[in-house]
Amino acid sequence: MKLLQEKIRQNGKVLSESILKVDSFLNHQVDPQLMKAIGDEFYNRFRQDGITKVLTLESSGIAPAMMTALNFGVPFVFARKRKSLTLVDNLFTAEVYSFTKQETNTIAISKEYINREDKVLIIDDFLANGEAAFGLLELVKQAGAEAKGIGIVIEKAFQSGGKQLREQSIRVESLARISSLQNGRVEFLEEVNYEQTAI
Numbered sequence: 001m002k003l004l005q006e007k008i009r010q011n012g013k014v015l016s017e018s019i020l021k022v023d024s025f026l027n028h029q030v031d032p033q034l035m036k037a038i039g040d041e042f043y044n045r046f047r048q049d050g051i052t053k054v055l056t057l058e059s060s061g062i063a064p065a066m067m068t069a070l071n072f073g074v075p076f077v078f079a080r081k082r083k084s085l086t087l088v089d090n091l092f093t094a095e096v097y098s099f100t101k102q103e104t105n106t107i108a109i110s111k112e113y114i115n116r117e118d119k120v121l122i123i124d125d126f127l128a129n130g131e132a133a134f135g136l137l138e139l140v141k142q143a144g145a146e147a148k149g150i151g152i153v154i155e156k157a158f159q160s161g162g163k164q165l166r167e168q169s170i171r172v173e174s175l176a177r178i179s180s181l182q183n184g185r186v187e188f189l190e191e192v193n194y195e196q197t198a199i
């Protein structure tokens, strides 16, 4: 996705060989125009799949998930990572280990909002080792719903998550796939041909 690659090139900061900082448009300050384009692109890629619900994980998945759900005309649900005063029982839960933060979070959604009739599109901001994605897939499984695929804004293709998911025949659509962050430079796996691509 041309717009996203440009934004990453212009505003992303390579913090190390494995971490890209995108606080200016995705993880802290959020660019609504870009989120709209991201929502449109996910809709185009999954429009044939009869999606009835979008599922994400708080907090940075919320903006792209909402714009995607708006296009589908369906609700989106964000799994919680922190304990909530009101969300205490009747939950589906999964454990998600973060290699980046070296901590385990229990993620949870209410049983009320995903059920066995649902065809779920999972959306997240980053795909690294796939822990969050596998946790969200586990929630969908517990609900007896069908996971139609995973939409990722930025995939770090040099980490193992995308490969593991695709090896299990899970459809993963990533809007930007980074092959390397070495030498302070962002390299994309599929460099967009700027002259031919409209989005």
Ligand code: G4P
Binding pocket: 018, 019, 020, 021, 022, 023, 027, 057, 058, 059, 060, 061, 097, 098, 099, 100, 101, 125, 126, 127, 128, 129, 130, 131, 132, 133, 156, 161
């Ligand atoms: P994984 O789920 O694919 O295994 O990823 P990992 O545990 O490594 O990621 C944990 C958190 O770090 C996630 O955010 C993820 O989005 C974020 N993250 C991973 N790699 C990068 C990166 O290169 N740059 C940035 N900016 N974030 C990265 P989170 O803790 O859920 O944060 P938030 O959603 O509350 O913002």
